Amino acid sequence: MKLAKRVQDLPPYLFVGISKAIAKKKEQGIDVISFGIGDPDIPTPKKVLDRLKKASDVPAHHRYPESEGLPEFRKAVADFYKSRFGVDLDYNNEIINLIGAKEGIAHAPLCFIDPGDKALVPNPAYPVYEIGTMFAGGETVYVDLLEKNNFLIDFTSIDTKLAKEAKMLWINYPNNPTGAIAHLDFFNEAVEFCKEFDIALMHDACYTEVTYDDYVAPSLLQIPEAKDISIEFHSLSKTANMTGWRVGTAVGNPDLINALMRVKSNIDSGLSQAIQEMGIEALSLSKDWINANNEIYKKRRDKVVTTLKEIGLDANAPKATLYIWTRIPNGYTSASFTEKLLEEVNVVVTPGSGYGTAGEGYIRLSLTIPDEQIDEGLKRLSQFTLK
Ligand SMILES: Cc1ncc(COP(=O)(O)O)c(C=O)c1O
Known part of the structure; x- marks a missing residue:
């Protein structure tokens, strides 16, 4: 075959x-x-595991979950974004849950890429940005992350013709694999670039909580205009040692979030609600x-x-x-x-x-x-x- x-x-x-x-x-x-x-x-922290044990007894959790996630989970994400980043999110239409960030990252290109469309993907990068683009029938155009630029994208190096054609841009800070970090001025540049060329900006923010030496990683959504054009992906895998439980979230522009929700709801049947309860607990882990x-x-x-x-x-x-x-x-x-x-x-x-x-x-x-x-x-x- x-x-x-x-x-x-x-x-x-x-x-x-x-x-x-x-x-x-x-x-x-x-x-x-x-x-x-x-x-x-x-x-995984004990209080998160204890929450799962209790949640497994709740009959409502034995049934299909809602695609966008429990309101309580989405409210917990909104509270986290407010207290951690000072960012306001409407839990009704700016937040959905994911079966790990990877799932949302892999599905996002289905929202923006038609066959032959181009996505700008950093090089080197977490491989799923490219694979998701390929699955959607799109073409990945690499943007090199160079050590001399502290592994940040140099937007001036991107050809204008290419920028006009591109439908999506992926960024990821703190960055896997380089360990690089980005400050708000970089995020601002990314937002300006994507607004100018009408590109959907995808920020993979899975490592914002794994930081050292008093460094505090920002969210892309701290740039006020980011919400016009972007989705930020967040994960509890690394924050709370939960890779095995598969809890992530996507937040940002309501239309883009809705598009991702519609794609997802046709493919998966949501994240187990008992595991969403673990996520709620993990989002309130103390500093x-x-x-x-x-x-x-x-x-x-x-x-x-x-x-x-x-x-x-x-x-x-x-x-x-x-x-x-x-x-x-x-x-x-x-x-x-x-x-x-x-x-x-x-x-x-x-x-x-x-x-x-x-x-x-x-x-x-x-x-x-x-x-x-x-x-x-x-x-x-x-x-x-x-x-
Ligand atoms: C940059 C990046 N994004 C996403 C993920 C996947 O996160 P999750 O476990 O929430 O699917 C990883 C996992 O290694 C990663 O390194």
Whole structure:
């Protein structure tokens, strides 16, 4: 049977290759330390789990959920946006829930992209922006994130003809994989650019709560005009160690939110209401809880950066996200350097090229493994010699 072109064209999922390499090592009796995938090892907070236990007894939650989410969930998102970012949102028409941010991100292009339409996607980037565009029959046009620009988009470098054709632009700050952050002046530029060219602006804000050194990440919606043209995606996966529960939200312009809701309601049947209750609880986690959680990652971040520097890599400590993005030495590709680390010291990192051509020359290390494994991984890395 012939598979559809969109399936044939799918690149292999980045972490499948890594999992295979780990499995091969395991077969040889070698244990591997993996700084690969960004999936918090720290448990979901107890009060969030307790809420699920209670919620599972509520008969109404045993039935189909509403597509847009429980009003209580949407109100909790509105309260979070007000207290955290000072942003007012109408829970009736400016907020929907998502089965994890990934689901909304993958579906959003179906709202804006007709076959042949163009989407502007950062390079390197979380791969789902490109894949969602491809599934909608659109064409991805990459906009490079360069180190010399602090991995921010240089809007002046985007050709006017292309800007006029583009239907969507993706941005993501704090950024995966680079760890870069954006200030409000950058968001302002993005809004001005998208308003000028009538482009839907999509901001993936999944890492705004994973920050260090007193850095406070802004929301795109702090720019007053952003609500005219944008959707912001938020997730509890990394904020509250909830990757397994799949809770996210999309907020922003009511017409765009409604379009996403209509797409979703024809594809999925919503997010389990008991899990929405977990989301409500997670959205009210105290600042102290968030700070303590981030402190665990901060300690890991500092250790990893120190070791990378010791072995001669030019690593910087990011102000946010769970990732260290570092240049590799000349003479290697991201893939060959990754293979060398695996072969020589049994440590897995992610090749930067997996996030796009502009990721070539970098590797990414994730901070989401237990401290003992971090320590063992760093011991191994410190035995690695650059030749
Ligand atoms: C940039 C970015 N966006 C979205 C997601 C997915 O978030 P969720 O678990 O809410 O689907 C991830 C997960 O790694 C991510 O790195």
